[in-house]
Amino acid sequence: MAEVDVGKPLPAITSEAKPFWEAAAQNKLVMQRCRDCQAYVWTPRPACYECGSERLEWQELSGKGQVYSFTVIRQVVGRAASMAFEKEIPYVIAWIDLDEGPRMISNVVGCPVEDVKLGMTVSVVFEQQSPEVWLPKFKPLVS
Ligand SMILES: [Zn+2]
Structure with a gap:
């Protein structure tokens, strides 16, 4: 691998x-x-x-949900600045209300940050970070 x-x-x-x-x-x-x-x-x-x-x-779970709230990260400071976060700005951190009810925090990916809206319907995608860790993130669901 x-x-x-x-x-x-x-x-x-x-x-x-x-x-x-x-x-x-x-x-x-x-x-x-x-x-x-x-x-x-x-x-x-x-x-x-x-x-x-x-x-x-x-x-x-279905992996589908809606954006409950979000923020756009446009600057990273301190220790994070020396890590790979800086390469990804601007990026979105969001609360996702899953269709089954629970709320989880994640990133919205797969679209420009300007396109992220409250209530937007999203679907989970997994991004590999290491051999064992695949992070759930959410992309706009085009219906
Ligand atoms: Zn119980």
Whole structure:
């Protein structure tokens, strides 16, 4: 396998989050869901934060959602300036409301930053960052 080095700090693959990263490497977005109260649990953890149940199971999501809020990063400072973030400005950090209900933070990619709008419909894409880490990001969904 070719060496992948994106020049950025990467998420640690903890035991709780391992199933998430394994699915992401297969371009599938999964999330824990509580078998007792049906709440989605994000980020991965040993117990439901709504009811405390440890009866969590992994479910595959549609990967579709809408932009709830976002910001455009036009300048990076400090330690980040020496990393690969600078090459990517301007870029978008957004809250994505997934169709199933949970909200996750990610990037909107695949369009000019000026085209990103509140309520915009988006779909997940996975960008490989290392042999193990594929980050879920979101691109405009053209219907
Ligand atoms: Zn619960």
